Amino acid sequence: MEELSKRYVPGDIEDKWYQHWMDAGHFRSVPDDRESFSIVIPPPNVTGQLHMGHILNNTIQDILIRRARQEGKNACWVPGTDHASIATEAKVVSMLKERGIRKADLTREEFLKYAWEWTDKYGGIILHQLRKLGASCDWDRTAFTLDEIRSEAVIQVFVDLFRKGKLYRGKRMVNWDPAAQTVLSNEEVIYEEEKTTLYKVRYRIAGTEDEWITIATTRPETILGDTAIAVHPEDERYTHLQGRKAVVPLINREIPVIADAYVDTSFGTGALKVTPAHDVNDYEIGLRHKLDVIDVLNPDGSMSPAAQLFVGMDRDKARKAMFEALETDGYIAGSEELIHNVGRSERTRVVVEPRLSLQWFVDMKAIAAPALKAVEEEEVRFYPDNLRNTYRHWMENIRDWCISRQLWWGHQIPAWYLRDGDSEHVFVGKDEAEALAEARRITGRDDLEVHDLRQDEDVLDTWFSSWLWPISVFDGWRRQDEVDYYYPTSVLVTGWDIIFLWVARMIMAGYEWRGQKPFHTVYFTGMVRDKQRRKMSKQLGNSPDALGLIDQYGADGVRYGILASAPAGGDILFDEKLCELGRNFCNKIWNALRLIKSWEIQPSRDHDDGRELAIRWMNARRMEMDTDLRQKYSQYRLSEGVTALYTFVWDDFCSIYLEAIKPGYGEGLDAESYGATVRLFEQICILLHPFMPFLTEEIWHQLRERKTGDDCIRSRIDQEVGLVDKETLELFGHILKVKSSVLELRNQHQLSPRETMTLVYPSDPELIRIWHQPGAEAVLHKLANATCTQGLGEGVSFLAGKYQYHAVLQIEIDKEMEIKRMREELAYFEGFVNSVDKKLSNEKFVSNAHPDVVEKERQKKADGLVKIEQLQKSISQLL
RNA sequence: GGGCGCAUAGCUCAGCUGGUUCAGAGCAUCUGCCUUACAAGCAGAGGGUCCGCGGUUCGAAUCCGUGUGCGCCCACCA
Numbered sequence: 001m002e003e004l005s006k007r008y009v010p011g012d013i014e015d016k017w018y019q020h021w022m023d024a025g026h027f028r029s030v031p032d033d034r035e036s037f038s039i040v041i042p043p044p045n046v047t048g049q050l051h052m053g054h055i056l057n058n059t060i061q062d063i064l065i066r067r068a069r070q071e072g073k074n075a076c077w078v079p080g081t082d083h084a085s086i087a088t089e090a091k092v093v094s095m096l097k098e099r100g101i102r103k104a105d106l107t108r109e110e111f112l113k114y115a116w117e118w119t120d121k122y123g124g125i126i127l128h129q130l131r132k133l134g135a136s137c138d139w140d141r142t143a144f145t146l147d148e149i150r151s152e153a154v155i156q157v158f159v160d161l162f163r164k165g166k167l168y169r170g171k172r173m174v175n176w177d178p179a180a181q182t183v184l185s186n187e188e189v190i191y192e193e194e195k196t197t198l199y200k201v202r203y204r205i206a207g208t209e210d211e212w213i214t215i216a217t218t219r220p221e222t223i224l225g226d227t228a229i230a231v232h233p234e235d236e237r238y239t240h241l242q243g244r245k246a247v248v249p250l251i252n253r254e255i256p257v258i259a260d261a262y263v264d265t266s267f268g269t270g271a272l273k274v275t276p277a278h279d280v281n282d283y284e285i286g287l288r289h290k291l292d293v294i295d296v297l298n299p300d301g302s303m304s305p306a307a308q309l310f311v312g313m314d315r316d317k318a319r320k321a322m323f324e325a326l327e328t329d330g331y332i333a334g335s336e337e338l339i340h341n342v343g344r345s346e347r348t349r350v351v352v353e354p355r356l357s358l359q360w361f362v363d364m365k366a367i368a369a370p371a372l373k374a375v376e377e378e379e380v381r382f383y384p385d386n387l388r389n390t391y392r393h394w395m396e397n398i399r400d401w402c403i404s405r406q407l408w409w410g411h412q413i414p415a416w417y418l419r420d421g422d423s424e425h426v427f428v429g430k431d432e433a434e435a436l437a438e439a440r441r442i443t444g445r446d447d448l449e450v451h452d453l454r455q456d457e458d459v460l461d462t463w464f465s466s467w468l469w470p471i472s473v474f475d476g477w478r479r480q481d482e483v484d485y486y487y488p489t490s491v492l493v494t495g496w497d498i499i500f501l502w503v504a505r506m507i508m509a510g511y512e513w514r515g516q517k518p519f520h521t522v523y524f525t526g527m528v529r530d531k532q533r534r535k536m537s538k539q540l541g542n543s544p545d546a547l548g549l550i551d552q553y554g555a556d557g558v559r560y561g562i563l564a565s566a567p568a569g570g571d572i573l574f575d576e577k578l579c580e581l582g583r584n585f586c587n588k589i590w591n592a593l594r595l596i597k598s599w600e601i602q603p604s605r606d607h608d609d610g611r612e613l614a615i616r617w618m619n620a621r622r623m624e625m626d627t628d629l630r631q632k633y634s635q636y637r638l639s640e641g642v643t644a645l646y647t648f649v650w651d652d653f654c655s656i657y658l659e660a661i662k663p664g665y666g667e668g669l670d671a672e673s674y675g676a677t678v679r680l681f682e683q684i685c686i687l688l689h690p691f692m693p694f695l696t697e698e699i700w701h702q703l704r705e706r707k708t709g710d711d712c713i714r715s716r717i718d719q720e721v722g723l724v725d726k727e728t729l730e731l732f733g734h735i736l737k738v739k740s741s742v743l744e745l746r747n748q749h750q751l752s753p754r755e756t757m758t759l760v761y762p763s764d765p766e767l768i769r770i771w772h773q774p775g776a777e778a779v780l781h782k783l784a785n786a787t788c789t790q791g792l793g794e795g796v797s798f799l800a801g802k803y804q805y806h807a808v809l810q811i812e813i814d815k816e817m818e819i820k821r822m823r824e825e826l827a828y829f830e831g832f833v834n835s836v837d838k839k840l841s842n843e844k845f846v847s848n849a850h851p852d853v854v855e856k857e858r859q860k861k862a863d864g865l866v867k868i869e870q871l872q873k874s875i876s877q878l879l
Numbered sequence: 880g881g882g883c884g885c886a887u888a889g890c891u892c893a894g895c896u897g898g899u900u901c902a903g904a905g906c907a908u909c910u911g912c913c914u915u916a917c918a919a920g921c922a923g924a925g926g927g928u929c930c931g932c933g934g935u936u937c938g939a940a941u942c943c944g945u946g947u948g949c950g951c952c953c954a955c956c957a
Binding site for chain 1: 885
């Protein structure tokens with residue numbers, strides 16, 4: 001027999017089995033006549049690195065996929081990556097900067113060449129990292145949101161929406177990211193409370209020497225773009241100024257004082273400077289009052305020539321400079337601190353600038369209805385389901401989705417304009433030829449040629465490709481066979497933070513293009529945080545090195561660690577300690593294997609009653625566990641599932657079963673017991689496999705010789721739930737109680753476990769029945785080194801269940817203490833019986849409560865009375 | 880401003896249909912053990928006003944109301 005190491009060493013074993021699974025094609029899925037079970041991976045950023053969020057997410061998906069395989073379903077987990085337009089482009093830009101290349105100096109083609117080089121170099125690293133974790137994806141299906149198939153889907157969808165009139169181009173106030181120099185959707189802006197200064201600035205009233213109106217602003221630099229001052233129509237403080245003109249400080253532009261009900265009289269001074277170019281509400285006011293729009297900022301956030309002052313200076317510096325200039329000239333009338341919400345770009349973290357611009361939008365109201373209904377009616381189920389409320393709220397107040405981005409890395413918008421015309425006329429088509437045909441049709445000019453057209457420079461929001469993912473990964477716009485088989489997918493596993501960015505939109509896309517939901521269930525994971533509840537981030541340095549963890553604890557250990565702390569929905573407070581626990585668990589199981597493999601089979605030996613009973617019990621417990629797990633899977637309580645398995649394996653299998661079955665020193669084991677133990681271990685491996693795939697696969701093969709293809713990953717769980725042998729569980733349970741008491745007594749009295757303890761039990765028919773069961777005494781002897789006979793109680797007493805035992809100890813017992821202890825127990829039970837009795841004598845209880853409950857109470861009372869009686873007897877014996 | 884959620888042991892949380900075998904688990908702490916699978920192990924112990932108040936009920940950690948504290952989402956503040 002080969003020598004097994006004392007500790008489980010995961011490294012080589014993991015690589016070996018992953019390669020084996022790949023070679024055997026166990027992850028591969030093609031449509032057949034089985035029921036399908038499919039998951040599409042939330043595609044990580046193509047140039048990303050594995051972090052704790054991925055570990056959590058993909059461990060869960062892998063568990064569900066492996067379990068589905070065991071259930072005999074055709075399980076298909078589709079992997080892939082996201083081109084992550086803005087994030088990747090930012091990375092490429094900074095990489096180029098390091099090489100002394102400015103994006104502005106490159107053509108689009110040149111830039112994309114660099115971007116693809118970058119993608120080819122770093123792209124897909126994360127997918128290899130997922131393999132380390134054990135992710136059993138069908139790698140042959142690896143998709144990329146910017147590959148040919150996915151790109152074609154995006155273009156088709158854009159054209160389709162446009163033709164259906166659900167997509168439009170319009171001039172709106174949008175969120176501008178000055179660092180990335182692109183527009184963002186509302187969902188990509190994060191609002192956070194920040195401390196800022198509210199300045200009070202006075203504007204002279206035109207035509208007066210010393211009449212002023214004072215406004216309050218947090219952004220003095222935008223004063224240069226003011227085109228009005230607004231006051232509330234009924235604000236008496238300013239009635240006399242309405243209709244007059246004020247003079248913008250420093251640049252002396254005259255602007256009207258207007259009345260608008262938007263103004264909050266209680267805020268600041270009650271007078272509002274109106275800068276339509278740089279504030280959403282100001283823009284609205286501007287529309288109402290037909291005000292000029294003066295854009296004082298450049299796309300990069302610096303002051304534009306229109307500002308007249310500080311031209312080219314960054315907005316933050318300009319704010320300071322503006323304040324100083326205003327103060328010097330006596331325009332500052334005061335300032336105070338203000339805490340308000342500031343919107344920042346999700347990607348670049350810079351403050352987002354409201355900006356008026358011409359962009360493409362999806363008319364969300366036109367496509368939202370079926371998606372809202374689907375979740376409302378639980379056609380799509382959410383776990384946890386309280387996220388339905390959040391979803392409903394967003395869907396009911398849905399706003400149009402700005403999908404154009406001023407970037408190069410992404411799907412270029414399939415819209416064309418006349419090369420030298422304005423962009424009034426838009427021609428949308430899947431390619432230039434189609435666009436040209438459109439152009440000819442719309443303009444009536446048959447002489448137009450391709451070179452007369454220019455394509456929209458912008459690309460589409462990354463999510464505009466992600467929302468098609470459940471369909472596009474199956475090439476669902478070009479062929480039907482695969483998508484018909486795998487779609488709707490079974491479950492989506494993702495974080496709740498992208499419920500709007502991604503999940504909601506996928507549901508809408510599903511109904512829009514397939515008339516069907518994209519998945520039956522969404523399992524929302526929480527955010528991974530550190531022990532102090534801080535979000536994991538690079539800046540804080542509190543994000544553990546995911547691959548390092550796998551190296552240190554093994555993939556199975558890490559899987560256990562992340563899962564054990566991860567109930568659905570709630571935040572996950574990740575503690576490396578849990579990985580240690582997982583590693584220890586692996587080691588425990590490994591050592592169970594070592595133990596079993598060390599046993600010699602002795603054909604001459606008989607199978608004895610004790611072992612027979614232990615096997616029966618272990619089988620019953622296994623069935624119980626099996627039933628329990630089914631329930632936990634069906635409710636996606638994976639965290640509970642793995643902890644239940646942990647105690648089941650550790651306590652029941654290792655501490656109890658193996659100890660009960662273990663041959664004595666120098667003895668061998670009968671073949672039947674050995675075989676039964678191997679079978680039990682196998683069945684445990686099956687239950688454990690989805691959670692700890694590597695270890696279980698190794699054990700599976702260590703337990704016995706296997707034929708090719710007989711791998712744990714392909715093992716099946718029974719379709720039918722077996723009947724649990726309750727009687728054996730009860731019998732064995734009682735023995736375990738006695739065992740615990742014996743150990744406790746030994747501990748209390750410092751007795752050696754080597755010395756056999758003699759127990760005496762009272763003459764009770766139930767007890768006699770228990771101890772006359774074949775094997776009962778043998779098991780007790782094995783587990784506790786104690787014998788048990790019926791007889792008169794002498795020595796130290798203890799309770800096991802409702803029965804009182806006595807232990808014959810070779811020590812002096814402290815009678816006083818014994819009596820005191822028993823009297824305390826007695827008092828407790830008397831109180832207990834009393835309260836139960838009270839209940840039972842309450843007529844309302846007896847008549848109102850469930851008959852079962854009443855019966856239970858009666859039983860409690862009866863049991864309590866038995867205990868009292870026995871205690872009293874013991875006490876009187878000692879007296 | 881609109882909405883959602885949480886409060887149970889030192890920490891993280893279970894407790895799913897109200898029922899004193901329901902006050903639990905794991906970690907941490909403490910005690911004793913290198914016992915021939917495993918010290919990454921084994922055997923034990925202590926630790927609680929189930930956030931406060933009121934109500935429903937025969938009965939409340941559990942249901943309802945309310946107060947307090949905390950977290951989150953959405954909308955939006957010059």
